[in-house]
Amino acid sequence: MKRITKSREPSEFAAYRRKQGATYSNLPEDGKKALRQSLVKEQGGLCCYCMCRIPEVGGKYPGMKIEHFKSQSKYPSEQLVYKNLFGACWGNVQGRLTNGSQSQTCDTFRSSNNEDITSFSLLTTNLEAEIRYLRDGTMQSKRADLDHELNKILNLNDQSLRSRREGLRDAISNRLRQLNTKGKVTEKVIRTLIESYKSRDATGNFKEFYPLAVYYLENKLRQYK
Numbered sequence: 001m002k003r004i005t006k007s008r009e010p011s012e013f014a015a016y017r018r019k020q021g022a023t024y025s026n027l028p029e030d031g032k033k034a035l036r037q038s039l040v041k042e043q044g045g046l047c048c049y050c051m052c053r054i055p056e057v058g059g060k061y062p063g064m065k066i067e068h069f070k071s072q073s074k075y076p077s078e079q080l081v082y083k084n085l086f087g088a089c090w091g092n093v094q095g096r097l098t099n100g101s102q103s104q105t106c107d108t109f110r111s112s113n114n115e116d117i118t119s120f121s122l123l124t125t126n127l128e129a130e131i132r133y134l135r136d137g138t139m140q141s142k143r144a145d146l147d148h149e150l151n152k153i154l155n156l157n158d159q160s161l162r163s164r165r166e167g168l169r170d171a172i173s174n175r176l177r178q179l180n181t182k183g184k185v186t187e188k189v190i191r192t193l194i195e196s197y198k199s200r201d202a203t204g205n206f207k208e209f210y211p212l213a214v215y216y217l218e219n220k221l222r223q224y225k
Helices: 011-017 029-042 095-099 106-113 144-153 159-181 187-198 210-224
Strands: 064-068 085-089
Touching (some): 011 029, 029 085, 064 106, 106 144, 187 210
Antiparallel strands (some): 064 085
């Protein structure tokens, strides 16, 4: 996960929100479309929790859920507050059919347990500093409350997610190893790689799971100090 910087809410959504008696369940489709586009754009095309790609098809996002960080059922006054809304992946919504709810992740897993997130905010400046990544792709936090919610509320160490993160780490490691055989791994090279992962591409998107890449490369960089 990483901190998300919110932009201005889309005008279609804002216009509806100001109407007396407005509720999320009655939000018109044009408002939801504008909301999805805005959320995906500000998140760089990634799920707010697991950092996997939210697919885009013809300007629409069929693999996306609009996440209420504070749930609608417990916090109805927050249902149309833009800072409470994020873009999440489907979280393997079909997972229950094959391996029970443990195959589900992100908001889908959280919703099945109806639990609140209390240990962090997606708007927190130092959120990335609270998380570390192990060799096998496991996400961890030294804070017991945050570590609990990563695993027991969001299931972000699901085997599939772990394997994909491990694959990215191995790919970067192999690239550095290849460069090293040619004597081309320098502090400058690593800094350049870090910036490439921190930066959006020409379409405004980040690379999948890029916080892991930044974490791994910044640890490598410390070897040069």
